[in-house]
Amino acid sequence: MAEQKRPPNRRGFYVKMKLLHKHARPQQEKSCFFKYYKWVLWFSLSLYFFTSYLISNNPNGKPTSLHKTRVPNAKSSVVSRALFQSINVTAPEQITSTQGILKHLKVFVYDLPPKYNTDWLSNVRCNNHLFASEVAIHRALLTSDVRTFDPYEADYFFVPVYVSCNFSTVNGFPAIGHARSLIASAVQLFSSQYPFWNRSQGSDHIFVASHDFGACFHTLEDVAIADGIPEFLKNSIILQTFGVQYKHPCQEAENVVIPPYVSPESVRSTLERAPVTGRRDIWVFFRGKMEVHPKNVSGRFYSKQVRTVIWREFNGDRRFYLRRQRFAGYQSEIARSVFCLCPLGWAPWSPRLVESVALGCVPVIIADGIRLPFPSAVRWPEISLTVAEKDVGKLAKILEDVAATNLSSIQRNLWDPRTRRALLFNNHVQEGDATWQVLRALSEKLDRSYRSSRVSRQLVIDT
Secondary structure (H helix, E strand, O other): OOOOOOOOOHHHHHHHHHHHHHHOOOOOOOOHHHHHHHHHHHHHHHHHHHHHHHHHHOOOOOOOOOOOOOOOOOOOOOOOHHHHHHHOOOOHHHOOOOOHHHOOOOEEEOOOOHHHOHHHHHOOHHHHOOOOHHHHHHHHHHOOOOEOOOHHHOOEEEOOOOOOOOEOOOOOOEOOOOHHHHHHHHHHHHHHHOOHHHHHOOOOEEEEEOOOOHHHOOOOHHHHHHHOOOHHHOOOEEEEOOOEOOOOHHHOOEEEEOOOOOOHHHHHHHHHHOOOOOOOOEEEEEEOOOOOOOEOOOOOEHHHHHHHHHHHHHOOOOOEEEEOOOOOOHHHHHOOEEEEEEEOOOOOOOOHHHHHHHOOOEEEEEOOOEOOOOOOOOOHHHHOEEOOHHHHHHHHHHHHHHHHOOHHHHHHHHOOHHHHHHOOOOOOOOOOOHHHHHHHHHHOOHHHOHHHHHHHHHHHHHO
């Protein structure tokens, strides 16, 4: 592949264009001396304020880009401004430092028109439903110090396209039939304006696929498998909630398994009322869809009949607190529970995994072959129980044995605040939180970065 040449003196070009755009005079001054005097005065003041900005915001003395790189002809002059201003207004001192293993990682966030992201925020659910990690990661990156405004120094390129915020008016669930065309449109836009996608064939570009079967973009597994991952995404990195330990067409791209989104504010509010070490008067808890008849209207077996078995076998057991109706305050029930059932639904993962851990309830994972997020940070075998789908009818006996043996040890491990932190997305990256864990995982895949690969090759040549 031909080497992409870096435009010379691009910083000077950016500065020149910005100054001409903002400060060009509509009419020429009659007096040459007066015109010269104004420009000298303006340039001096600008240099003073610009230097002050660099000193105060760049203590390490590294040159900093002056402004966001924009997609030419985009409808929005400043991408993500609505997102930044509405939910992510940040003072300079709030921008989190990511020292250590993330110190040299650089991520460029594409400046896409708002139809790809911020327009969807008009529906408040877009910010906080279980698929909202696509929004959370975007807004956290905007103020993270791994972000670079210079795409030529970037290791990775983040593509902020929200595909799970198109809620069906019929049932209120996300309708993601538009996902493939929306993402394809975004790729076409920035690849036609910039060289970065084409030079690496997208291998250093990052997308979020936070719904049931990830980058297959369908909620039913058989249809998702038939559709597969779009060809243009197969060389990229997918951040997805879907993950299994066996071969599956919906993870046939480089991927990082991430947790589903749970509002950290809601968790904090619940913990203020009921701390994790507080009294727990519910032995086994589950609230959610449990079908009395295994086949639903689609003709498919929901949850592979696991939830139906749970309802049939244990609804009459007073130790099992099972509820099929929705309840807005269900997190308070989790905080009162010893064991929280986390059975598969259509897909193996569930937001209950995060809520149980965050609220100190031992997650009982019933989803064969599930691949869990951030195993290097979350010691899943030490904080949870795994029950095979075929053994769901033996739940009572299994949990009795655990309660009589090592429950206290599991709870001590579970209540470590670092575990909770690793599964929650914050508005700003905090060391150890979910976005930080994503960046850590990306730092281990730098062989996919065009820039990092070039630097490595150059070091080999030099030595």
